[in-house]
Amino acid sequence: MTRVLSCIQPTGDVHLGNYLGALRNWVIGQHECDAFHGIVDLHSLTITTEPKVVGDNTLRLAAMLFAVGLDPDAATVFVQSQVPQHAQLGWIMECTVSFGELSRMTQFKDKSARREAEFISAGLFTYPALQAADILLYDTDEVPVGEDQRQHIEITRDIAERFNFRFGDTFVMPKAVIPRAGARVMDLQDPTSKMSKSATADSGLVYLLDDPAAVLKKFKRAVTDSDNEVRFDRAEKPGISNLLEILAAVTGGTPETLATQYTQYGPLKNDAGEAVVEMLTPIQHRYHELIADRAELARLLGKGAEKARAVAEATYRRATEAIGLIQI
Numbered sequence: 067m068t069r070v071l072s073c074i075q076p077t078g079d080v081h082l083g084n085y086l087g088a089l090r091n092w093v094i095g096q097h098e099c100d101a102f103h104g105i106v107d108l109h110s111l112t113i114t115t116e117p118k119v120v121g122d123n124t125l126r127l128a129a130m131l132f133a134v135g136l137d138p139d140a141a142t143v144f145v146q147s148q149v150p151q152h153a154q155l156g157w158i159m160e161c162t163v164s165f166g167e168l169s170r171m172t173q174f175k176d177k178s179a180r181r182e183a184e185f186i187s188a189g190l191f192t193y194p195a196l197q198a199a200d201i202l203l204y205d206t207d208e209v210p211v212g213e214d215q216r217q218h219i220e221i222t223r224d225i226a227e228r229f230n231f232r233f234g235d236t237f238v239m240p241k242a243v244i245p246r247a248g249a250r251v252m253d254l255q256d257p258t259s260k261m262s263k264s265a266t267a268d269s270g271l272v273y274l275l276d277d278p279a280a281v282l283k284k285f286k287r288a289v290t291d292s293d294n295e296v297r298f299d300r301a302e303k304p305g306i307s308n309l310l311e312i313l314a315a316v317t318g319g320t321p322e323t324l325a326t327q328y329t330q331y332g333p334l335k336n337d338a339g340e341a342v343v344e345m346l347t348p349i350q351h352r353y354h355e356l357i358a359d360r361a362e363l364a365r366l367l368g369k370g371a372e373k374a375r376a377v378a379e380a381t382y383r384r385a386t387e388a389i390g391l392i393q394i
């Protein structure tokens with residue numbers, strides 16, 4: 067069965083875009099492939115400066131992943147720092163990638179430029195080496211990623227190839243896949259930009275943990291145009307099209323057919339809001355149960371850590387044996 071790895075950083079709360087565009091597909095995919103889902107807390111240390119924050123975010127994200135339907139008996143859901151081989155193989159990867167290669171990573175250039183007046187950790191620079199370790203440790207066949215991560219998968223392949231050339235065939239060559247088309251959810255206040263946790267205002271973002279009143283209000287205030295015609299047309303009518311796409315993604319219809327059922331904006335906004343509330347209610351219910359039951363959460367994450375460690379340990383051993391580090 068194809069081994070697929072997706073990783074997510076525990077930064078910020080999960081929003082409707084993350085769910086409709088990614089998490090929901092993970093839930094479906096867990097029965098179709100050998101799915102590994104890592105919460106990559108060590109990656110978020112590149113920008114962490116306060117105690118406890120990463121741990122709290124990690125638990126919240128884990129509870130959310132189980133609440134949306136990831137099943138620890140089907141998929142392997144683990145926390146990166148619970149599997150020590152990530153950091154261990156990460157060092158070996160750093161020694162297998164060059165300074166020049168890391169210097170060409172556009173994500174590092176963008177992120178370090180944005181943090182100009184702030185502390186720029188060396189980890190921000192060596193981040194792709196740790197990401198390569200994440201991927202190669204699990205003999206990953208496929209990594210579903212967005213366009214922004216393509217370069218990191220390419221460098222992982224370069225590192226694997228170099229390692230295999232130097233020390234003998236050790237790592238499986240992973241490939242980037244663009245995930246099955248999920249909905250692309252746009253910001254409700256700025257429907258030409260995607261809904262993103264790095265948006266400046268929260269009013270256009272629907273978080274999975276927003277209460278029903280907040281969700282309905284955000285939909286009611288969604289930015290639309292003034293010509294009062296309900297039609298699916300991303301270019302001319304981005305606001306209305308976004309509402310139709312969300313409603314379609316949640317109820318299972320198509321945006322084009324849904325458009326024919328409305329003559330006014332108000333009822334569309336209302337129906338989209340209510341459909342989202344109805345979808346979120348059971349997720350929130352499970353989330354609140356889990357986040358209040360740390361023992362259960364620990365048990366579920368323990369299961370994932372155990373499965374992840376078994377695979378990671380074997381790969382790490384293969385790598386150190388290939389290099390010829392002593393084994394005792």
Ligand code: ATP
Pocket residue numbers: 074075082083084085086087088089212248249250251252260261262263264265
């Ligand atoms: P950032 O704004 O920091 O990039 P983000 O909110 O866009 O964060 P990521 O952590 O980059 O979220 O993405 C997690 C997953 O959610 C990815 O698979 C990404 O493709 C998906 N995703 C994020 N935003 C959307 C969106 N608006 N519509 C559909 N999918 C999305």
Ligand code: LTN
Pocket residue numbers: 071072073074075106109196197200201209211215218
């Ligand atoms: N760099 C990725 C997160 C990430 C990742 C990975 C994704 C870390 N390790 C391994 C896929 C496979 C990001 O910033 N979204």
